[in-house]
Amino acid sequence: MGLEWDLDTIIAILSIVVPLAAFGWEFGVVGRKRLGYRVQMDTLATDTAHAPYAGVLRELDDDHGSTLTDPSFVLLRIENAGWQPIVEGDYLTSESDKTGIRVTFQHRRVAGAVVTEPSQPELRDFFTEDVGGFGYGEENGAGLIRLPKVKLNRRAHYKVLAVLESTSGDQRQDFPDPVFRADVSGGNGRGLLSRFVKFKMARTESHRFASRPGWVFVTLLALGVLIQAGTLTLSPEPPPKDCVGGTLHLHGSTAFEPAVRKAAEAYRARCAAAGVRIPVTDDTFRGSTEGLTDLDRAGKDAGIEPGDGLSDHLAFSDGKALGNHPRLLSRPLAYLPYTLVVNEDAGVENLRAEEVRAIYAGKVKRWSEVGGSDLPIHLVSRHRGSGTRTALVERVLGRREPVAPTVSDCTALTPAAWGACEVGTTGTLLDMTAAVPGALGHSEVSSAERQDGVVLLRIDDQEPTLTGVEEGDYPYWQTEYAYSYGRAPDGSIAQAFLGFLTVEAGRETLGPYARLCSEVDKPGLCEPS
Known part of the structure; x- marks a missing residue:
């Protein structure tokens, strides 16, 4: 007996296929290599209208002894959000470039940066002068922090605390979000999949459930369940057996x-x-x-x-x-x-x-x-x-x-x-x-x-x-x-x-x-x- 392709059958099949596809995509494709980042803090160090006792913060100096203008603190978190390790060869930069991630800040310059709270002490070794790739400066008029090609095991992370000052000449209450630039090859970068899927640095959340494609799959699954439930609720009762x-x-x-x-x-x-x-x-x-x-x-x-x-x-x-x-x-x-x-x-x-x-x-x-x-x-x-x-x-x-x-x-x-x-x-x-x-x-x-x-x-x-x-x-x-x-x-x-x-x-x-x-x-x- 052949399969009857009615609405209930199609929805039932989709209810099985969609979660399997979502799982495969999330954990087998996107989740295989995922370099994630979060901005955990980005706040002004002082506000003369609302922080009358912030005198020390208002007098922060840079490396040259000059007082910073409208200083702000930024705390960045870099993490391996996938299920495979990220190694130096995964960063899509040339072998001669020791920097793997670049973070730019519009209307601000970086006065100082330091690595803090690594998930394991050995990660600090990637931020030495001998290794290179770590530092800060300027790029196209924006403040820049360079981060090296750090090897990150599954769930490994480190944080970067930076002090910045405004370069716009006015007292801003907020600044554009930092821009992260980094690509990850995904390990082999070969085959048919590499033509359609590119593994880029992705924003993560403190309680991350799924990536955006994962959310799309989950939403489609929820809609399928709701439609099927509505179909079962609204569909008429099947006819008695003696009906023709x-x-x-x-x-x-x-x-x-x-x-x-x-x-x-x-x-x-x-x-x-x-x-x-x-x-x-x-x-x-x-x-x-x-x-x-x-x-x-x-x-x-x-x-x-x-x-x-x-x-x-x-x-x-x-x-x-x-x-x-x-x-x-x-x-x-x-x-x-x-x-x-x-x-x-x-x-x-x-x-x-x-x-x-x-x-x-x-x-x-x-x-x-x-x-x-x-x-x-x-x-x-x-x-x-x-x-x-x-x-x-x-x-x-x-x-x-x-x-x-x-x-x-x-x-x-x-x-x-x-x-x-x-x-x-x-x-x-x-x-x-x-x-x-x-x-x-x-x-x-x-x-x-x-x-x-x-x-x-x-x-x-x-x-x-x-x-x-x-x-x-x-x-x-x-x-x-x-x-x-x-x-x-x-x-x-x-x-x-x-x-x-x-x-x-x-x-x-x-x-x-x-x-x-x-x-x-x-x-x-x-x-x-």
Whole structure:
């Protein structure tokens, strides 16, 4: 299995590489030969405004007996800040030049200098007249201290105390920092590394942690850790194991649409980290028959061979599919109640089953004939093939189709006369029923409950609820089926979504609308007991 180069992997690798590189650079490259220096003191010997008892210091003389002008003390520390010894050959000066380090002071001249506090007494031997290279003077108008090519073992050091005086003619309170000039060869000075790395004299601190490149590496490491911590904190939880990502296309029943929409939203939320896309628009659900036709076409267009299945399409049907669809496989999901809906002006809330059959047969044409208002009845039905219409015909109307429509467009119904029309979707049917006085339609319960201007009718005094279906004699219900083109492949989003609808998560999303088939005694039949 190849390494996946995601952000977490890259940061994790950098978290290992950066400290190793920092260690190698700091101790294997830069730290190998490091000649360090520190200015431990640089202060005026006297200040007439703030040191009234500094008379002796104000009267310091130089070697010629002249009183120094604005004298100052400077204490320098020179040290081996690396892990290898520094020897005479490491100083990048000619063999004839005994001086290894030059320190210059702008606007001051050096009146005297002495070596003090060597880390080992033998270091004093490098500062004798016989060895040479040590002294002080002037260079380009600046005071100069010359230091010899001292051999320094690891952590060895010495200090230089110097007395200087101002040459600027005014009473300065501060002076430019001393300038140190020295290069160290690094021992061999050969190879590819010598082209890119030069070992120069470096300022050190009293509690030195790392050089500037070392600090850069450490800072990068800290940033990497912070980014990785932020990534782990802000990254979404990994998806559950039964989540499958991808795009899933849905088709079918407008009656079952509210339940499927809610289930799709729940699946997207639960499996967001898997990368789920379930596009649902206003025309996604066009009816049971249309949905099955769309699924059949999608499978054929994809060229699915016999024995295989389509992985990214599902259709939902109110009841078993009608027509010839030999490649579609069904799976019962749940049964749910349907309802007759009537315009609130009709003045009825309950009908006997024989009254319903008489109305849809065109034998009863005014609401007053069944105890309602003196308004003509307008039948608003779904087209043939609709699941809610099929269930109405089979379970309520004694397998007799409603009377044929009198107009092709429901908006052409005459308010004062009986009439009938057909529409394509549940949403359109509910809108027309609410808008046309005396209109009667049929719908899935949850959609009808959200529609203003309509009343959900009882049949034989039975409520259009799951309780009415399961414990009473309410006749108007249907089993909802999910269809796939062939068997949905293992590991596909179609199979995962079907599984989601049939387990606990499905109960949470479909529970308010329907009874899951997995909860009844005979799941394969999926009917009220």
